[in-house]
Amino acid sequence: xxxxxxxxxxxxPYEQVLVDGVPTLRENKSPNGIVPTLKSFMGRDGQGxxxxxxxxxxxxxxxxxxxxxxxEDSYGAYRVSRLPLTSAQVKSFYHVTSKEAxxxxxxxxxxxxxxxxxxxxxFREVNWAFAEAAAAAVSxxxxxxxxxxxxxxxxxxxxxxxxxxxIHFFHHTPFPSADMxxxxxWRQEIVESLLACDVVGFHIPRYAAxxxxxxxxxxxATLTAEQATREDFSPQxxxxxxxxxxxxxxxKGRDVELSAWPVGVDVDYIENVADDAETAALVADIRGELxxxxxxxxxxxxxxxxxxxxxxxAYERLFERRPELIGKVRLMLVSVPANRNMAVYExxxxxxxxxxxxxxxxxxxxxxQPVSLxxxxxxxxxxxxxxxxxxxxxxxxxxxxxxxxxxxxxAARRDGMGALVLSEFAGAAVPLAxxxxxxxFSNRSMDAA
Numbered sequence: 001x002x003x004x005x006x007x008x009x010x011x012x013p014y015e016q017v018l019v020d021g022v023p024t025l026r027e028n029k030s031p032n033g034i035v036p037t038l039k040s041f042m043g044r045d046g047q048g049x050x051x052x053x054x055x056x057x058x059x060x061x062x063x064x065x066x067x068x069x070x071x072e073d074s075y076g077a078y079r080v081s082r083l084p085l086t087s088a089q090v091k092s093f094y095h096v097t098s099k100e101a102x103x104x105x106x107x108x109x110x111x112x113x114x115x116x117x118x119x120x121x122x123f124r125e126v127n128w129a130f131a132e133a134a135a136a137a138v139s140x141x142x143x144x145x146x147x148x149x150x151x152x153x154x155x156x157x158x159x160x161x162x163x164x165x166x167i168h169f170f171h172h173t174p175f176p177s178a179d180m181x182x183x184x185x186w187r188q189e190i191v192e193s194l195l196a197c198d199v200v201g202f203h204i205p206r207y208a209a210x211x212x213x214x215x216x217x218x219x220x221a222t223l224t225a226e227q228a229t230r231e232d233f234s235p236q237x238x239x240x241x242x243x244x245x246x247x248x249x250x251x252k253g254r255d256v257e258l259s260a261w262p263v264g265v266d267v268d269y270i271e272n273v274a275d276d277a278e279t280a281a282l283v284a285d286i287r288g289e290l291x292x293x294x295x296x297x298x299x300x301x302x303x304x305x306x307x308x309x310x311x312x313x314a315y316e317r318l319f320e321r322r323p324e325l326i327g328k329v330r331l332m333l334v335s336v337p338a339n340r341n342m343a344v345y346e347x348x349x350x351x352x353x354x355x356x357x358x359x360x361x362x363x364x365x366x367x368x369q370p371v372s373l374x375x376x377x378x379x380x381x382x383x384x385x386x387x388x389x390x391x392x393x394x395x396x397x398x399x400x401x402x403x404x405x406x407x408x409x410x411a412a413r414r415d416g417m418g419a420l421v422l423s424e425f426a427g428a429a430v431p432l433a434x435x436x437x438x439x440x441f442s443n444r445s446m447d448a449a
Contacts, residue, residue: 002139003049003079007038008130008154009147010054010094013080014071018296027073033404034147034172037263039075041145048078049137051130056084079132085126092122095151095342098150105183106149106173107305112344113183120186124153131157138165146197148172156193168199172263174427175207178214188218195221195251201259203228203402203427205242208260209317221251235388235433239424262402262431270273270411273384282385290389293368294329297390299405300397301338302349302375307396307423307440309348312355312371314396314446319363319370321447329392332386334374342394349375374378387412394421395428396440402427423448 013035014025042048050071056062065084070077085093097118104112132155134144141170143166148156155167162263181187194200214316215221225248228234234241249256273279284297296315300306315331335352338345356373363370379384387393393409403426410420410432422428422435429437438449 002142003137004047004139004142005041006049006051006134006138006142006146007041008051008134008144008151009034009038010150011035012054012082013039013050014040014073025071025089034263036266038147039073042075042078048076049081050078051081051133053085053090053126053130055087055090059085079137081137083129083133089122089126092119093126094150097123100340100344102149102184103173103357105180106176108174108176108180109304110180110183112304115185127151127153128157130154131161134158135161138162140164142166143168145170152190153193156196159196166199167197168201169194169197170201170209171203171401174399175202175210175214175305177210178217181210181214182218187214191215191218195254195256196217196251197256199257199259201261203260203262204240204430205233205245205260206430207401208241208246208258209242209244209428211258212249215249215251219251221249221256223251224248224255232433233430236430237304238433238437239439240273240427240430262427263404265375265407265411266405267411270384270408271414273381273413274388274414276381279381279385279388282382283388286385290330293327294391295389296329296331296392296394297334297386297409298331298394298396299334300395302335302345302352303338304348305399306335306345306396308333308352308399309355310398310440310446311351311394311396312359314443315371316355316359316362317443317447319359324362326370327365330368330370330372332374332390334378336377337375338371383408384412388414390418392419392421395426396421396423396438396446397426398423398440400426400428404428404429406432
């Protein structure tokens with residue numbers, strides 16, 4: 001049965017684990033992040049569907065592969081259409097084109113842009129497969145909701161396959177300025193596909209404004225409506241401030257609506273976890289282990305955009321300036337590998353480990369280490385406990401579409417205590433303007449924060 005709402009995202013809406021050697025589907029443990037947020041829209045009246053990919057290489061497995069499965073979890077019942085991609089397709093589409101070519105441009109790192117290994121025909125092929133799967137899953141007048149830059153070409157393909165469906169696209173990353181975006185050789189093809197949408201969404205007004213400039217410069221799209229940015233989103237002088245928010249473009253006789261609303265976290269869920277007796281016991285254990293010392297918490301993925309290196313360097317300078325703090329404060333840095341087997345991220349991880357070793361070697365004592373480095377994901381309840389125990393949450397990305405960790409910290413601090421130090425270049429700095437702002441490109445700013 002065709003669905004009135006089809007969510008299209010490259011990840012499947014569950015975790016796949018082995019239980020006694022048998023592949024098993026398990027609901028995501030964390031309530032936050034892209035997947036749980038999108039799943040909150042699923043299962044309504046049994047009409048939701050999800051399109052994602054799964055790596056399938058073995059010919060026998062491909063022949064027996066079940067492309068459409070029914071899922072029922074705490075979010076409801078819905079169908080998942082799975083595209084069987086080979087490891088070669090996954091590497092080309094995701095690890096190379098998406099992560100080595102597009103990702104650095106989205107985040108303003110021209111020097112890390114790598115065009116040479118890109119196989120654009122494979123990127124087109126995979127996007128076409130997503131568009132075909134969406135067309136098969138959606139009702140004639142339903143809504144298809146694409147998510148993230150990996151699927152930039154799919155809306156244009158779907159418009160040809162299903163002219164009457166409503167097509168929405170949401171960016172979970174920054175959208176760069178026109179001069180940065182134009183580094184991409186496929187810039188016009190990408191923008192024309194996005195202009196085939198009915199709605200294009202972004203976290204904050206700055207990204208919508210950047211897209212407006214790009215669409216006008218490359219395709220001649222014209223701005224036909226804008227509105228004053230809400231006051232709490234537009235404090236003057238901030239790195240990501242925008243006084244006006246574009247809301248509609250016109251292109252080839254069509255209107256394209258623009259939206260700028262940041263994704264949130266499940267505040268009720270976080271508060272319930274924070275108030276739970278089991279969490280309170282974890283907080284007591286953490287504070288007992290600290291033995292009166294202050295705790296700084298920094299949580300992110302291992303990525304050159306996340307500012308982990310800059311955070312460690314600022315922390316090292318803290319002890320150089322304030323030696324009386326040696327032995328009195330600890331930095332807990334959670335840096336979770338985002339994409340294993342990618343050389344660029346392995347190099348970042350090595351640098352993080354080297355800096356951690358240097359700081360601990362310079363300032364550590366027999367009964368105290370200044371940095372605790374954790375390179376694995378932490379169970380959500382324990383993360384909430386660390387949020388509650390931390391005197392400071394330090395989020396200092398060089399560029400970030402939003403940053404949910406900052407929002408989690410605010411929600412978890414039921415006592416109203418603690419300080420959030422936040423990079424001006426995180427999208428979350430727009431809705432969380434009351435945080436202590438820091439410029440990660442400035443040693444003086446990081447040190448002052």
